[in-house]
Amino acid sequence: MNINEVPQDKKNFKDGDKAPKKVMYVTTQDGSYTQTQSAGWEAENLALEQAWEEIETQLQEEKILVQENKVSPISYYMKKNRMDLPILASYVSMWQWRVKRHLKPTVFKSLSDSILKKYADAFNISIEVLKNVD
Amino acid sequence: MIIPFQHQSQAHCESGVTSNLFRHHGLPISEPLSFGIGSGIFFAHIPFIKVNGMPGTTYRVYPGKIFSNVCDRLGVKSRSEKFSTVEAAMKKLDQNIENGIPSGLQVGVFYLPFLPEVFRFHFNAHNLIVFGKEKNTYSISDPVLENSVTIEYEDLAKARFAKGYPEPKGRMYYLTHVPAMKDVNxxxxxxxxxxxxxxxxxxxxxxxxxxxxxxxxxxxxxxxxxxxxxxxxxxxxxxxxxxxxxxxxxxxxxxxxxxxxxxxxxxxxxxxxxxxxxxxxxxxxxxxxxxxxxxxxxxxxxxxxxxxxxxxxxxxxxxxxxxxxxxxxxxxxxx
Structure with missing residues (x-):
C-alpha cells in the first residue's frame, strides 16, 4: 500500500471515536517502507460494528429467553460480558458442564449464595442484580 | 519510581514491545526487524478451535514466540515468569521497577480501562511494558497507543490474571543481558x-x-x-x-x-x-x-x-x- 492510499475512516459507533490511531507500514514514492498513522478503515469498521450489532441482538434474544424462563440470568450476563462457556467456567473455577447446568432456570433457582457470589464477581455485579435481568 | 523510558508507538504489540525493550537497553532493533527475526509471520485457519465462537484464524505465530525467537537469535538473555497468585505477580513487578528494569507483561484487553470499550473483548495475548509506579498507579507503555498511559493496581492485576485461552497467569518478561550492537550478528x-x-x-x-x-x-x-x-x-x-x-x-x-x-x-x-x-x-x-x-x-x-x-x-x-x-x-x- 502506498502512503497516499492510507484510509482515514473513523469509527462512528459506540466509543469508537476514542480509538487510537494505529501504525501502518506503507511505501513512499521511491518504494521504501515507512511508518504512518491511520484513523481506521471502512472495511474493518464495518466488521467491528457488525460484531457489536450481533452482541446487541443476542442480548435482546437472551433477555426474552430469561423472561420466558428458558434460560437463567447467568446466560444473559455471560453474553453481556462477551464471554463464552469456557471463559466463564474459568472465571468461576468450575467445570464447563457445571456452568452449563447453571444456565437452566430451575437449577439457577436452587443455587446457594456462595455459588451466586462467584458469578456475580465474575460479572462485576451484585447478587441482586444477577437475579434480575435489567 | 519512574524509569526514564522512551515510549514509541508501533503497529503490533509483541514485536513493538520487543523493539522498545531492546532500544531501552541500547540495542536499536526496529519493529519490522524484530518481527522478521522473530519469524512472526504465519497463517493458520483451524475451524474446530473456536475463539469467542468463531473459527480460529491467525496471521501470526503463537504469542510469546516472537520475543523468545529474537532473544535467542541476537544473544539477548531474558527471563520469563508466571505466577500462581496475584500478590506474588504484583510484588515481583514492583521489585523490577524498583531495580530500574522495565518489564513486559502479557495481559487480557478486556480489563484495560485505557482502551475504548469498542475494542475490549476477551483477548488475552496483548503485550505492554510497565516502566514506573507511583503509589497505586503504574506507568504503561502500550505500543499500540500514541502516548504512554497509567493504570491502577486493581485493573492491572485483573488484566494480568484474565481467564480464557491463552491465559496470561501474570506472565512477566524482561531482559537480563543485552550484548552491544557490534557483537550482534x-x-x-x-x-x-x-x-x-x-x-x-x-x-x-x-x-x-x-x-x-x-x-x-x-x-x-x-x-x-x-x-x-x-x-x-x-x-x-x-x-x-x-x-x-x-x-x-x-x-x-x-x-x-x-x-x-x-x-x-x-x-x-x-x-x-x-x-x-x-x-x-x-x-x-x-x-x-x-x-x-x-x-x-x-x-x-x-x-x-x-x-x-x-x-x-x-x-x-x-x-x-x-x-x-x-x-x-x-x-x-x-x-
Whole structure:
C-alpha cells in the first residue's frame, strides 16, 4: 500500500471515536517502507460494528429467553460480558458442564449464595442484580 | 519510581514491545526487524478451535514466540515468569521497577480501562511494558497507543490474571543481558528468522497451517452459503477482517510489516534480491487488502450476495498461489 492510499475512516459507533490511531507500514514514492498513522478503515469498521450489532441482538434474544424462563440470568450476563462457556467456567473455577447446568432456570433457582457470589464477581455485579435481568 | 523510558508507538504489540525493550537497553532493533527475526509471520485457519465462537484464524505465530525467537537469535538473555497468585505477580513487578528494569507483561484487553470499550473483548495475548509506579498507579507503555498511559493496581492485576485461552497467569518478561550492537550478528539472525518462516509456511503436512491453509480457508468460504445461515457466515467473514486489520497488524495481516522487514534485511545483508521479494510481499499485502475490502462488501449484504462468496473464495485462492510462489522464492535465498 502506498502512503497516499492510507484510509482515514473513523469509527462512528459506540466509543469508537476514542480509538487510537494505529501504525501502518506503507511505501513512499521511491518504494521504501515507512511508518504512518491511520484513523481506521471502512472495511474493518464495518466488521467491528457488525460484531457489536450481533452482541446487541443476542442480548435482546437472551433477555426474552430469561423472561420466558428458558434460560437463567447467568446466560444473559455471560453474553453481556462477551464471554463464552469456557471463559466463564474459568472465571468461576468450575467445570464447563457445571456452568452449563447453571444456565437452566430451575437449577439457577436452587443455587446457594456462595455459588451466586462467584458469578456475580465474575460479572462485576451484585447478587441482586444477577437475579434480575435489567 | 519512574524509569526514564522512551515510549514509541508501533503497529503490533509483541514485536513493538520487543523493539522498545531492546532500544531501552541500547540495542536499536526496529519493529519490522524484530518481527522478521522473530519469524512472526504465519497463517493458520483451524475451524474446530473456536475463539469467542468463531473459527480460529491467525496471521501470526503463537504469542510469546516472537520475543523468545529474537532473544535467542541476537544473544539477548531474558527471563520469563508466571505466577500462581496475584500478590506474588504484583510484588515481583514492583521489585523490577524498583531495580530500574522495565518489564513486559502479557495481559487480557478486556480489563484495560485505557482502551475504548469498542475494542475490549476477551483477548488475552496483548503485550505492554510497565516502566514506573507511583503509589497505586503504574506507568504503561502500550505500543499500540500514541502516548504512554497509567493504570491502577486493581485493573492491572485483573488484566494480568484474565481467564480464557491463552491465559496470561501474570506472565512477566524482561531482559537480563543485552550484548552491544557490534557483537550482534544481524545477518545470521535474519537468516535464521527467514529459514524458520519458510519452514513454518511451506512444510506443515496438514491443511490447517501455513500457505496450504489459505487455500483451505478459500474452500471453506465457498461452502459457507450452503453450510451456514446468513447470520453466521456474515459473522465468520467479519471475524476474518478483524483478525487481519484490527489494531496491531500494520495492515494486511502483518504482510506489510514483513515486507518492511525484507527491505531492511536487504540493506543489512547487502542482498538486492530481498528487496525484490519485499516488493513481491507488498503486492501480496495489497491482495489481502482487496480481499478484506470485498469481504466487507459481502458482509454488508448480510449473506444475500451468494455470488460474493465465490468471488472472495477466488481472491483467496489467488493469494494462496501468490504466497506459495513467494515462499518458494524466499527459500532460495538461504538454501
Amino acid at each position: 544481524l545477518p545470521l539472525a535474519i537468516q535464521k528468522g527467514i529459514k524458520q518462516t519458510c519452514f513454518f509456511m511451506t512444510s506443515p503436512p496438514i491443511k490447517w497451517f501455513g500457505v496450504n491453509s489459505i487455500d483451505f480457508l478459500s474452500k471453506q468460504i465457498r461452502n459457507y452459503p450452503t453450510k451456514l445461515d446468513s447470520r453466521k457466515s456474515t459473522l465468520y467473514l467479519g471475524n476474518l477482517i478483524r483478525m487481519q486489520e484490527e489494531i496491531g497488524t500494520g495492515g494486511a495481516g502483518f504482510r506489510f510489516l514483513y515486507a518492511a522487514f525484507l527491505q531492511e534485511a536487504s540493506q543489512i545483508t547487502n542482498n538486492p534480491y530481498l528487496k525484490e521479494l519485499s516488493e513481491e510481499m507488498t503486492r501480496i499485502g495489497d491482495q489481502w487488502r482487496n480481499f478484506a475490502y470485498q469481504t466487507a462488501r459481502v458482509c454488508k449484504s448480510r449473506g444475500n450476495d451468494v455470488m460474493g462468496f465465490g468471488e472472495i473464495a477466488d481472491l483467496l485462492h489467488s493469494i494462496y498461489l501468490s504466497e506459495k510462489q513467494f515462499y518458494n522464492h524466499l527459500k532460495k535465498v538461504y538454501p
